[in-house]
Amino acid sequence: MQKHFEIAGKKLKSRLFIxxxxxxxxxxxxQMLSRSKAEVLTVAVRRINPDSKVENILDYIPKxxxxxxxxxxxxxxxxxxxxxxxxxEITKTDWIKIEIEADTRYLAPDNEETVKATKELSRKGFKIFPYITPDLITAKKLQDAGAVSVMPLGSFIGTNKGITAKTLIEPIIKEIKIPVIIDAGIGRPSHAAQAMEMGADAVLVNTAIAISKDPVKMSEAMSKAVESGRMAYETGILKEEDYAKPSSPLTDFLNN
Amino acid sequence: MIVLNDKKIPNPKKISLLLKKMEIKDGVCVILNGKIIKKDRWEKTEIKDGDKIEIVGFVGGG
Amino acid sequence: MFSDIISLELKKFKKIKRDLNRVSVSYEEINEKSLLKNLNSKLELERLALKSKEITDSFFGKTVLLYAPLYISNYCVNGCAYCGFSATNRIERDKLEDKEIEKEMIALKEKGFDTILILTGEDRIRSGVEYILKAIKIARKYFSEILIETYPLEQDEYKKLIDNGLCGVTLYQETYDKNLYFKLHKFGPKKNFEYRLNAIERAVKAGIKEVNIGPLLGLNKNFDFDVYMTLMHAKHIQNNYPEVEVSISYPRMRSSVSKIKTYPVTDIDFVKIICLSRLFLERVGINISTRENAYIRDNLIGIGITKMSAESKTTVGGYFQNSSDLKQFEIEDSRSLNEIIKIIEKKGYRPEFTNWVKI
Structure with a gap:
């Protein structure tokens, strides 16, 4: 297995983003980061109030x-x-995940607005990781707009249903040249392994780790699944066959 | 008086003084009247009466 | 508007109820039929609670939002048979003036709250829209999120409040049974069932970000009806206005302030209702107030609820100045915010004090 993978100008060892x-x-x-060896974390942005009782997440994120x-x-x-x-501006990072939603029922990303935002922010020099409902045309537009990656959802956020959008993601992995990171819907390590077997460059997992009984352990489990899925992909995944293949083909007798 | 995150407070005069009072060293973005004020200008930038400031930071998110 | 389709929903309810024996109990994805079946059947509570927990954790995360209610006026012209503020009750009427409102809000802010719910009785003269607007303007100095629970307003009135910082509206229909509703609200503007019913949508059309609805459990002998209709109401808002955050509350009648016959909902049914609401509408918020005692509230953390009030006083003011007037309802959980925070953390959840990104 390759030691590093390159994305947006950085060399990363782990293909698990948390x-x-x-x-x-x-x-x-x-602990989550040290046990899982993940290197990339996402955070959200919100106002900080002077008398807030809330802890500052930056105090817990390693430098x-x-x-x-x-x-x-x-x-x-x-x-x-x-x-x-x-x-x-906060930590001088230029990695941005674009997540634009206007629907509280499904949290379905707005692909059109995402393309708009990607164009503008890429022009300004940011490294854009757009989160989208898997759509090949949108993915092409994002690639043309200068995104460094596309992040198609596996299933809607929080549903833990796995890679239900598999048939829509496969063409994206095949046709798009920039890294494809499957984000949302990964509910168990086997989903993460599947994502990597499909040829995804990385996965982003949030809910399944955050709400598990032991998030530290689960992050490690996810990391192992990502490694094994990627290893299998690089070795060559066997095709699924519709019928049993005997070890001696039926017509072998003609060769005798 | 100025407005901080939508709330009226007495004018702290300087951004650096405001952050000191809030016990914040860094890890925030300061927005004055809609414009992002970079960290190297926190000491110099003066706050006028009626100004609107937002202090923004990170929280957990996907 | 929901009032346009409520009679259709009523017909649907009756039809499903008639054929209930043909429906099976379900612990997975439930629809209107299995919802009603579940409400009327003995269920494996542990299994139900586990499913409710999974869904709540997945969609809301391991967090609970905490907020404080502040009554600023108990003047009321309605005669709701079940309420401590009813115009027919000879209680001391009080209304906080600006300075008093500010003192109460400062006291709440100092405790650590960042979300406030401002409540009034219904009195358009003594606690009119301008009075409510003033309270919101004061609240804006101290809180990131401001909600109101007052009488139903016009759309342009909601718009005015929203333009000045209002984030949410709470309004309980009490009961969705029209006949029962008329019996309970014999006089006053609250008599108008439809005006109240459509208020939430008027607020939504005016641009409100979040709404909180619910019945008053205990009024209706057939609680399944009110639970069902509440969920249909919530679904209607979610489907027609997907950008709005919808929450449901299920306050349970307790005190003997009411002069009417009540049908208390048991603890088991209460937990069932919360869990089934979660299964039916996965992304609806569920709110629990201090009407419920500490034991119930603590044990519901992690089973389906997403927000709780704390340090409640249902007298006018009461945080800065202690008032001993007649309460709107009896508080059963009088623990401090810090105590509630400790319990939430002990349960493996994180208390949050505000919801919205406001950048």
Whole structure:
């Protein structure tokens, strides 16, 4: 297996990105990173109030972790651009995950607004990781707009249903040249392994880790699944066959 | 008086003083009247009466 | 508007109820039929609670939002038979003036709250829209999120409040049974069932970000009806206005302030209702107030609820100045915010004090 993979100008060892939403406490973040060896974390952006009783997440993120700012809360491209610029200013990161939603029922990303925001932010020099409903045409537009990656959802956020959008993601992996990171819907390590077997370059997992009984352990389990899935992909996954193949083909007798 | 995150407070005069009072060293973005003020200008930038400031930071998110 | 389709929903309810024996109990994805079946059947509670927990954790994360209610006026012209503030009750009427409102809000802010719910009785003269607007303007100095629970307003009135910082509206229909509703609200503007029913949508059309609805359990002998209709109402808002955050509350009648016959909902049914609401509408918020005692509230953390009030006083003011007037309802959980925070953390959840990104 290759030692590193390159993305947006950085060399990473781990193909597991972890989201920090829904966590019961930020205190476990250092352990999650050390046990899973994940290097990339997403964070969201919000006002800090002077008398807040809330802990500051930055106190728990190691200095060498790669922070990806998520624009969640944005309902359109304009809001996403604003959140991205503000977030980027905080730790001088230029990795931005564009998440634009206006529907509280499914949290379905707005692909059109995402393309708009990607165009504007890429022009300004940000490294854009757009989160989308898997659509090959949108993915092509994002590639043309200068995104460094596309992040198609496996299933809607929080549903833990696995890679239900498999048939829509496969063409994206095949046709798109920039890295494809499957994000959302990964509910168990086997889903993460499947994503990697499909040929995804990385996965982003949030809910399944954050709400598990032991997020630290689950992050490690996810990491192992990502490694094994990638290893299998690089070795060559066997095709699924519709019928049993005998070890001696039926027509072998003709060769005797 | 100025407005901080939508709330009225007495004018702290300087961004650096405001952050000191909030016990914040870094890890935030300061927005003055809609414009992002970079960290190297926190000490110099003066706050006028009626100004609107937002202090923004990170929280957990996917 | 929901009032346009409520009679259709009623017909649907009756039809399903008639053929209930043909429906099976379900612990997975439930629809209107299995919802009603479940409400009327003995269920494996542990299994139900586990499913409710999984869904709540997945969609809301391991967090609970905490907020404080503040009554600023108990003047009321309605005669709701079940309420401590009813115009027919000879209680001391009080209304906080600006300075008093501010003192109460500062006291709440100092405790650590960042979300406030401002409540009034119904009195358009003594606690009119301008009075509510003033309270919101004061609240804006201290809180990131401001909600109101007052009488139904016009759309342009909601718009005015929203333009000045209002984030959410709470309004309980009490009961969705029209006949029962008329019996309970013999006089006053609250008599108008439809005006109240459509208020939430008027607020939504005016641009409100979140709404909180619910019945008052205990009024209706057939609680399944009110639970069912509440969920249909919530679904209607979610489907027609997907950008709005919808939450449901299920306050249970307790005190003997009411002069009417009540049908208390048991603890088991209460937990069932919360869990089934979660299964039916996966992304609806579920709110629990201090009407419920500490034991119930603590044990519901992690089973389906997403927000709780704390340190409640249902007298006018009461945080800065202690008032001993007649309460709107009896508080059963009088623990401090810090105590509630400790319990939430002990359960493996994180307390949150505000919801919205406001950049």
């Amino acid at each position: 989201g920090t939403g829904k966590l019961p406490t930020y205190k476990i973040i250092p 060498n972790a790669v922070i990806m700012v998520n624009t969640s809360g944005a309902r359109n491209a304009k809001e996403a651009v604003r959140i991205a610029e503000i977030g980027a």
